[in-house]
Amino acid sequence: MSMDTEELQNLIASRRTCYLFNPKETMPLLDDAVYRCLNAAIWAPNHKLTQPWRFWVLGAQSQSELAEVYAQLRADKRAQPQSEAHQSIYQAAIEKFHKFPRIVLVGQVLDEDEVRRKEDYAACACAIQNLQLIAWQQGIGVQWSTGPILQSDVTYRMLGESRDNVELIGALYMGYLKGDCNTQNAKRKPVEEVSRWLP
Incomplete structure (x- = not known):
């Protein structure tokens, strides 16, 4: 089914970053839905067709491994090691990470040329938007x-990268x-404020 211009504009304008998801136990995000998203991602514009994006879709085991990295970093940042607060933050972070229905890591293949690296990062950002x-x-x-x-070395080792x-x-x-997260971060500066139409 094709979308008309207004429908596409509404889709773009309605998208929000959301932090609350239905439980994966009752509403699992299956592989075919994730694959559909990745298949849209790879059609992003990319200069010289470098296709610099790489994706890692975590399964249950890899999500558990990364949960420990996530929790350790979070606890270390907020409390003294081996304190009760540290353990409490660590445990809460483990539980939070496990609750994410699906996790996809995105990486950029690094070109030796600095200009190409900037172009490739922009392409990866476009892929994520797709x-x-x-x-x-x-x-x-x-x-x-x-x-x-x-930034963790453990994450890179886990991915073999x-x-x-x-x-x-x-x-x-x-x-x-x-729930409804349509209203959060709904404000944008008007086009007139961020654009100039040159003669």
Whole structure:
């Protein structure tokens, strides 16, 4: 089914970053829905057709492994090691990470040329936007996180990747929307305020 211009504009304008998802036990986000999102992502514009994006879709085991990295980093940042507060924060973070219905990590293949790297990062951001839009159209929310797990050596080792070859640029937390997040972050500056029409 094709969309007319107004429908497409409404889809783009309605998309939001969402943090609340329906439980994966009752509304699981299945592989075919994630695949559909990834298939939209790879059609993003990319200069010289470098196709610099890489995706890792976590399964139950890898999500559990990464949960420990996430929780450790979160607890270390907020409390003294081996304190009660540290343990409490660690446990809460483990539970939070396990609740995400699906997690997709996004990486950028690193070109030796600095200009090409900038172009490739822009292409990866476009790919993530494509993914978010097709997800939103299916009632799937996405939170694009750039948190500390993306800088962790443990994460790179888990993925079998080298920092010299790939830079992790996003953790996409995904799930079917819970409640209405249409109203959050709904404001944008008007086009007239951010554009100039030159003669």
